[in-house]
Amino acid sequence: MNDRLHATAAPHPAIELERRWGADNYHPLPVVLTRGEGVWLWDSAGRRYLDMMSAYSAVSFGHGHPALVAALVEQAGRLAVTSRAFHSDRLGPFLERLCMLTGMDRALPMNSGAEAVETALKAARKWGYKVKGIAAGRARIVVAAGNFAGRTTTIVGFSSEAQYRDGFGPFAPGFDTVPFGDAAALEAAIGDDTCAVLLEPIQGEAGIVVPPPGYLRAAREICTRRGVLLICDEIQTGLGRTGRRLALDHEGVVPDGLTLGKALGGGLLPVSAFxxxxxxxxxxxxxxxxxxxxxxxxxxxxxxAALDVMEREGLAERAAASGERLMAGLRALAHPAVREVRGRGLLVGVELAPDFASARVVCEALMAEGVLTKDTHGTVVRLAPPLVIAPAQIDFAVAAFASALRACGG
Known part of the structure; x- marks a missing residue:
């Protein structure tokens, strides 16, 4: 292993500036990035890294995709921001394409994923009052334990992660939590005042948790029969990430509401929608x-442009094949510290034994091998590269993972 960053090395000036002037709400790996192209990133010393995280799926099309950069530059030179006080010639075509590709009737554009989820919550509650006839102030929404939908106070209020809630209450009432993947528990939680069920098809932040086969179909049937909305959060899983346009497509499920974001901005700016x-x-x-x-x-x-690239380049299909290659390669390592390799498409989690090095330490070792990614929940290394990744680059990542495990004592 070469170019390892030692804890005793003096921090880069850019890191020192962030520490001095920024809030201490992130714990990044000690690397300062200056350039990106495709699946590659370069640091301030000129060293190249394979991006195996793609900004939590926000860079699904790779860094600086020429078609997306061209769309950005051309539009920025014509008209960028007007507010919705006026119409623009760009919004209608975007919304039409979004609805046609997802099978939804209408779309409401926002910026961040959290904003899209907040929009979904407001829509569900008002539908509950105006259409279902729930008494004022009594609407409830069922969510799954382990969920992650953003950082607003309403959203962290229904999180099961203690740190996300600590010190930020009081929280909005009206949420009921059930185990993820348990259809019977989901149905038992639905009452007369329930207006919606909000689910991620695959839980990303929880550690790439894939529900049992048939769970999403069961959730759809339960919601239809019980007269509540099924709203699915595909902000991280959508737009090809799991090997289909939507993760819901693996089970042929059509929701009543859907949130998209991250990849929708082409890795260039925040774009989301309900x-x-x-x-x-x-x-x-x-x-x-x-x-x-x-x-x-x-x-x-x-x-x-991002939606057009996804379809034109067959990125969902590429993610399906690439994901199989990645997971097969990781499983073939047969390392005793690897408890499980799980995921779908190019959304993969590697669960490490708790008595092995932490996932953070393994990510630091991967960085030394020229691969960048991030840990979650202490024992899971997430691997979610841009969907444009090539087979040889996947093999490079697997070899780097093997070397990182050896460097961590395995």
Missing amino acids: LARADVMAQFTPGDHGSTFGGNPLAAAVGL
Whole structure:
């Protein structure tokens, strides 16, 4: 192993500036990145790394994809932001393409994933009051333990992660938590005041947790039979990441509401959306909800280009094949410290034995091998590269993982 960063080395000036002037709410790996192209990143010393994280799926199309950069530059030179006080010639085509590809009736554009989820919560509650007839102030939403949907106070209020909640209450009421993957528990939690069920098809932040086969189909059937909305959060899993356009497509499930983000911005800027069937979206009337930047012409142009790239380059299909190669390679290592390799497409988690080095330490060892990614929950290394990754680059990542495990004492 070469170029390992030692704890005793003096921090890079850029790192020192962040520490001096920034809030201490992140714990990044000690690398300062200056350039990216495709699946590769370069640091301030000129060293190249394989990006096996793709910014939590936000860079699904690779760094600086020429078609996306061209769309960004061309639109930025014409018109970037106007607010939704006026129409633009870019928003309509973007929304049409988004709905056609997902099978949803309507779309409401936002910026961050958390904003899309907040939009979904508002729509679900108002639908519950205006359509289902729930008494005012009593609407409830069922969520799954281990969920991650963002960092707003409402969203962390229904998180099961203690750190996300600590010191940030009081929280909004109206949420019921059930075990992820347990359809019977989900149904038992639905009552007369339940307006919606909110689920991730695969839980990313929880450690790439894939539910049992048939769980999503069962959730769909339960919600239909019980008269509640099924809203699926595909902000991390959507747009090809799991080997299909949507992770829901693996089970042929059509939700009542859907949130998208991350990859929708092409790795260039924040773009998100809440999509829903017509009667759900009809609950919003002028003045109910909005966003200064949501649906701006620049975001719409890039989002439309991102959807076109996904289809034109067959990225969902490539993710399916690449994911099989990646997981097969990792399993073939047969390392005693690897408890499980799980995932779908190019959303993969490697669960490490708790008595082995922490996942953070393994990520630091991977960095020394020229691979960048991040840990979650202490024992899971996440591997989610840009969908444009080539077979040889996957093999490089697997070899680097083997070397990192050896360097960590295995």
